[in-house]
Structure formats: C-alpha cells, structure tokens
Amino acid sequence: MDYELSAEQKKLKADFRAFCNKEIAPRAPSVDKEGAFSFENHRRLAEIGFLGLPFPEEYGGGGKPLLTCALAWEELARACPSTFLSSGIGCLLPGMAVHLFGNGAQREKYLAGLTRGDKIPAWALTEPQTGSDFAALKTQARKQGSSYTLDGTKSFVTNGAMADWVVVVAVTQGEAPLRQKLSAFLMEKGTPGFSAGKPLDTLGARGSPTSDLNLQDCTLSGGQLLGEEGQGFALTEKVNQYGRLSSAAYCLGIAQACLEESILYAQKRQAFGRPIAHFQEVSFKIADMQMFVDTGRLLLYRAAWMMDEGMDADTDLSIAKLFLSESATWCAAHAVQVHGGHGFIKGVKVEQLYRDAKLGEIRDGTSEMQRRKIARNLLGEGFR
Numbered sequence: 001m002d003y004e005l006s007a008e009q010k011k012l013k014a015d016f017r018a019f020c021n022k023e024i025a026p027r028a029p030s031v032d033k034e035g036a037f038s039f040e041n042h043r044r045l046a047e048i049g050f051l052g053l054p055f056p057e058e059y060g061g062g063g064k065p066l067l068t069c070a071l072a073w074e075e076l077a078r079a080c081p082s083t084f085l086s087s088g089i090g091c092l093l094p095g096m097a098v099h100l101f102g103n104g105a106q107r108e109k110y111l112a113g114l115t116r117g118d119k120i121p122a123w124a125l126t127e128p129q130t131g132s133d134f135a136a137l138k139t140q141a142r143k144q145g146s147s148y149t150l151d152g153t154k155s156f157v158t159n160g161a162m163a164d165w166v167v168v169v170a171v172t173q174g175e176a177p178l179r180q181k182l183s184a185f186l187m188e189k190g191t192p193g194f195s196a197g198k199p200l201d202t203l204g205a206r207g208s209p210t211s212d213l214n215l216q217d218c219t220l221s222g223g224q225l226l227g228e229e230g231q232g233f234a235l236t237e238k239v240n241q242y243g244r245l246s247s248a249a250y251c252l253g254i255a256q257a258c259l260e261e262s263i264l265y266a267q268k269r270q271a272f273g274r275p276i277a278h279f280q281e282v283s284f285k286i287a288d289m290q291m292f293v294d295t296g297r298l299l300l301y302r303a304a305w306m307m308d309e310g311m312d313a314d315t316d317l318s319i320a321k322l323f324l325s326e327s328a329t330w331c332a333a334h335a336v337q338v339h340g341g342h343g344f345i346k347g348v349k350v351e352q353l354y355r356d357a358k359l360g361e362i363r364d365g366t367s368e369m370q371r372r373k374i375a376r377n378l379l380g381e382g383f384r
C-alpha cells in the first residue's frame with residue numbers, strides 16, 4: 001500500500017493551489033457578498049483545464065483519474081466553495097451523465113462546450129415534493145411518436161438560472177418498478193415551455209445560483225433522450241456517485257480552510273498576555289480539526305481510487321461524504337469559536353465557511369440518507 005501521491009499529482013495540486021490563491025480566493029468575498037456567480041472564475045478555470053479534468057481528451061478534457069481530480073477539487077473548494085459548487089460539482093454531474101450515457105453526437109455537442117467553458121450545464125433531479133426519495137418524482141415525459149413532452153417542476157437546481165443545457169430526470173413509465181420508471185433528457189435553454197425561476201436566497205454557497213425549473217409542455221426530439229428509455233434510475237445512481245465524491249471534496253476544502261484560518265488567527269490573537277494558541281482549549285480544537293481533515297482526506301482518496309479501479313465504492317463514497325460533511329460543519333463551528341466575536345462578522349472568512357459548510361450535509365444525499373445507505377449495505381436489503 002502506497003500513501004504517496006505521484007510527482008505529477010503533487011505538482012498538479014501545488015500548481016492549482018497557487019492558481020486558486022492568486023485568482024480565485026481574492027474574489028471569494030465578493031462572490032459571497034454579491035451572491036453572484038463569477039463568470040470570470042469560470043472562464044479562467046476553463047482556460048487552465050479544470051472544467052475538463054475528468055472528461056476524455058477528445059472532447060477537450062484532461063482524461064484524469066478521479067483521485068487526481070479530487071486534488072484539484074479540494075483546492076478550488078478551499079479557495080471559494082461557491083465557485084466549486086457551480087463550476088465544479090454543477091458541471092461534473094451533467095457532464096458525467098453525458099459522458100457515461102450519451103451517444104457520440106451528444107458527447108461531441110455537450111462535452112466539448114462544457115470543457116471549453118462556453119456552455120454551462122445543470123443537473124435537475126430534485127422536485128418540490130422530493131429530494132431523497134426518487135420514487136416520488138412527478139415530472140412526466142410522455143412519448144408521442146418519436147418525441148417526448150415533459151411537464152413538471154425541478155427544485156434547487158445548481159446553475160439552473162444560467163444553464164445552457166440541463167439533464168432532466170423524468171418519469172416515462174409511471175407503473176413500472178423504480179429501476180425502469182425513469183429516463184433522462186437533455187433540455188436546452190430556449191426550448192419552448194422551459195423556464196428558470198430567479199436564483200433562491202440561500203444561507204451559504206451564495207455565489208452559486210440555485211433555481212427552480214419549470215417545464216410546461218416541453219417537446220424534445222428522441223435525440224434528446226440520454227441513454228435508453230427506462231435507464232434514468234441507473235443514470236441517477238451513477239451520477240450520484242460523482243455527486244457524493246465531489247461533495248466530499250467540497251467539504252474537505254472547507255474543513256482545510258477552517259483549519260488554516262484557525263491556525264493563523266490563534267497564533268496572532270493575544271489574550272491574557274499570550275497568543276490564544278497557547279491555551280489548550282484553543283490548540284486542541286485545532287488538533288481535532290487536523291485529525292478530521294486528515295481522516296476525511298484519506299477516505300476521499302480511497303473512494304476516488306476505488307472508482308478509478310472500477311471497484312464497488314458505494315459504501316466508501318457514503319462514508320467519505322458523511323464523514324467529511326459532518327467534519328466540515330464541526331470544523332467551521334469551531335473555527336468561528338476560535339475567532340471569537342470576529343468570527344461572527346461578515347467579511348471574515350470563517351463566517352462564510354460556517355454558512356457554506358452546512359450544504360455538505362444536505363446535497364448529494366443528506367447525512368441521514370448516507371447513514372441509511374451504509375447501514376443497508378452492511379445489513380442487507382431487509383433494512384428499513
């Protein structure tokens with residue numbers, strides 16, 4: 001067993017950290033304050049090849065293993081969680097749906113634009129009445145000849161308001177078992193009947209626009225079906241694996257940033273005639289943050305490596321995502337505590353990280369759903 005990253009991976013991580021420190025981190029406060037997606041960040045990330053990292057080179061991607069991608073994901077999340085949510089996770093999920101289930105023409109059309117940064121995608125699964133329970137999805141896709149007509153509402157869609165194309169999961173066979181009931185479609189901006197709501201006013205990750213999408217009699221040609229009819233559940237399960245992995249990286253980046261901010265502050269802030277780092281109540285919080293960050297990073301790397309090796313990583317992905325999401329909220333809460341009153345003030349980085357961290361326990365499967373998955377994989381299907 002070798003815990004060492006390759007020389008190429010170490011260089012990629014170091015170079016990407018330097019890029020993020022110089023180009024992304026300085027914009028993070030205004031991205032959060034203005035609650036606006038940074039097209040400039042997105043453009044620069046496309047230029048340096050970040051957007052295409054996991055996708056094949058023939059579509060402008062980097063063809064990198066997920067473990068290598070995870071190194072870059074952590075760095076972007078550390079610098080600006082909102083930007084990672086939109087330009088990282090928000091592009092990865094629809095991109096992977098097309099990469100894994102699309103035909104040649106679909107890959108050529110949608111992946112090349114994604115990796116160049118010209119076209120912004122979105123992934124639309126959640127609906128007003130359900131997020132965790134796919135069986136309760138209501139958006140309908142009715143087949144009429146060779147085309148499909150979609151009706152329904154999608155909720156909380158990252159990049160929804162600005163997306164050029166969206167992967168929409170809809171019910172094609174209402175009476176069929178869940179595994180055959182759903183299909184996925186490629187919906188383009190401008191499709192008659194398709195509209196996005198205004199970005200929602202969110203607690204954190206405020207620079208990543210999240211919107212509802214309304215589909216009213218949206219007619220799509222058969223060529224907009226992604227994969228085969230009835231493959232939507234399998235596609236969603238697969239995409240959710242990438243969701244858990246990248247969400248875990250989002251949380252790791254936040255936890256790492258909390259650790260670094262806490263070390264800096266504890267060393268410079270004086271109380272009772274000495275740096276607060278000299279008080280065990282403070283230094284032990286920082287020691288625990290390091291423990292959570294290190295453990296979580298190993299879990300993330302293991303899950304990424306297992307996916308790269310084609311192993312069944314289902315339980316390991318949930319463990320990594322669950323552990324890192326709860327570590328990130330723990331680290332953020334304690335980073336605010338280390339900063340005292342300053343940590344409660346807008347414009348101080350840990351205040352933003354505290355708000356951004358919470359999302360990790362919710363999206364790409366809540367903590368409760370991760371525990372259920374781990375338990376079910378251990379205890380068998382009879383588990384409820």
Ligand SMILES: Cc1cc2nc3c(=O)[nH]c(=O)nc-3n(C[C@H](O)[C@H](O)[C@H](O)COP(=O)(O)OP(=O)(O)OC[C@H]3O[C@@H](n4cnc5c(N)ncnc54)[C@H](O)[C@@H]3O)c2cc1C
Nearest residue numbers: 123124125126130131132156157158362363364365366368
């Ligand atoms: C900022 C943001 C961005 C998002 N981006 C996207 C996106 O791009 N695309 C997309 O499709 N979705 C997106 N989502 C939606 C997100 O994935 C869902 O919010 C999440 O899956 C939870 O679903 P829900 O909100 O419907 O909660 P619910 O499923 O209603 O759950 C509510 C609570 O009940 C618990 N619960 C539910 N069922 C069970 C059970 N069986 N056992 C125990 N507890 C249970 C949950 O854990 C949770 O605590 C986003 C959400 C946010 C906030």
